[in-house]
Amino acid sequence: MKCTRCRTRAAVEVPRANAAFCGDCFTESYVRNLVTRAIRHDRMFGPDARVLVAVSGGKDSLALWDLLLDLGYQADGLYLGLGIGGYSTRSHVVCQEFADARGAKLVTVDVADRAGFTIPQAAATKRRPACAICGLSKRHLFNAAAKEGGYDVVATGHNLDDEVAVLLGNVLRWETGYLARQSPVLESTHPSLVKKVKPLYRVAERETAAYCVLKGIDYVVEECPLVEGNTQMKYKGLLDTLESQSPGTKHNFLFGFLEKGRAHFPPDGVVLNECVECGSATPSDTCAFCRSKTVIGVAIGSRPRDWAPAGS
Numbered sequence: 001m002k003c004t005r006c007r008t009r010a011a012v013e014v015p016r017a018n019a020a021f022c023g024d025c026f027t028e029s030y031v032r033n034l035v036t037r038a039i040r041h042d043r044m045f046g047p048d049a050r051v052l053v054a055v056s057g058g059k060d061s062l063a064l065w066d067l068l069l070d071l072g073y074q075a076d077g078l079y080l081g082l083g084i085g086g087y088s089t090r091s092h093v094v095c096q097e098f099a100d101a102r103g104a105k106l107v108t109v110d111v112a113d114r115a116g117f118t119i120p121q122a123a124a125t126k127r128r129p130a131c132a133i134c135g136l137s138k139r140h141l142f143n144a145a146a147k148e149g150g151y152d153v154v155a156t157g158h159n160l161d162d163e164v165a166v167l168l169g170n171v172l173r174w175e176t177g178y179l180a181r182q183s184p185v186l187e188s189t190h191p192s193l194v195k196k197v198k199p200l201y202r203v204a205e206r207e208t209a210a211y212c213v214l215k216g217i218d219y220v221v222e223e224c225p226l227v228e229g230n231t232q233m234k235y236k237g238l239l240d241t242l243e244s245q246s247p248g249t250k251h252n253f254l255f256g257f258l259e260k261g262r263a264h265f266p267p268d269g270v271v272l273n274e275c276v277e278c279g280s281a282t283p284s285d286t287c288a289f290c291r292s293k294t295v296i297g298v299a300i301g302s303r304p305r306d307w308a309p310a311g312s
């Protein structure tokens with residue numbers, strides 16, 4: 001098999017593009033072009049933006065950080081300590097080593113410091129599934145860290161497979177509000193919200209893995225021990241079967257939706273207020289993160305360092 005671009009020996013086959021690439025053409029041309037196209041086409045950020053990249057130690061977020069640094073962007077990393085035992089410890093080490101090797105800055109925030117609970121502690125209360133409270137905490141703390149650090153934009157490592165699995169879930173449940181908001185760019189709609197972007201949304205999951213292997217990026221291969229029961233993983237399995245039988249299915253589903261489907265789901269027009277406890281945007285008086293802090297804090301008998309009852 002020869003590289004579609006330079007005709008030397010190919011290292012990676014990309015069936016969905018009916019192409020194959022040698023290592024250099026894959027990393028420096030194919031993947032890089034998909035990311036630069038996303039950044040420019042979707043007006044994610046300009047050359048002088050300060051970008052905060054949410055890194056977990058996994059292949060997607062480290063590939064994204066690597067690409068943004070290579071492309072010359074001011075990109076700092078943000079690692080969120082979820083308190084998931086050895087998995088979190090190893091993930092943090094991998095992120096710090098990546099940053100040190102490139103002379104990049106890694107900001108670290110512990111969920112326990114800000115929320116008063118680790119993700120396993122929150123999951124043990126059975127108030128919400130682990131991934132739901134984890135996702136909620138991540139969204140809140142990514143935004144808070146970006147706001148505190150004066151960043152222009154938060155970039156996450158969501159890839160094509162992630163976006164397609166979310167789309168399938170939203171369609172299966174006809175979540176019209178989520179369908180209206182599903183986008184590679186979430187503009188700031190409130191002074192407390194920082195713009196969010198997904199520069200890898202055109203890159204498939206197996207392509208980010210190949211990118212890391214070819215670039216020698218050491219990433220955490222093990223799955224989070226709390227992933228079991230995650231619905232998105234089930235959708236990914238189904239979509240992999242469809243993609244193997246019909247390459248391009250994932251791409252066509254997502255891009256068909258973005259180009260032709262999303263416009264049929266107008267924004268729900270929810271008015272955002274400031275959370276009475278933390279000031280972040282919320283459709284009610286208190287944001288979901290602050291409500292969780294209180295409810296889970298009571299259940300496990302702890303308080304976050306910055307916790308204070310409303311009105312005190």
Ligand code: SF4
Pocket residue numbers: 082119130131132134135224225226227230
């Ligand atoms: S699998 Fe669930 S609990 Fe684990 S890091 Fe991902 S969202 Fe969080």
Ligand SMILES: [Zn+2]
Pocket residue numbers: 003004005006007008021022023024025026
């Ligand atoms: Zn080549």
Ligand SMILES: [Zn+2]
Pocket residue numbers: 275276277278279280286287288289290291
């Ligand atoms: Zn709040």
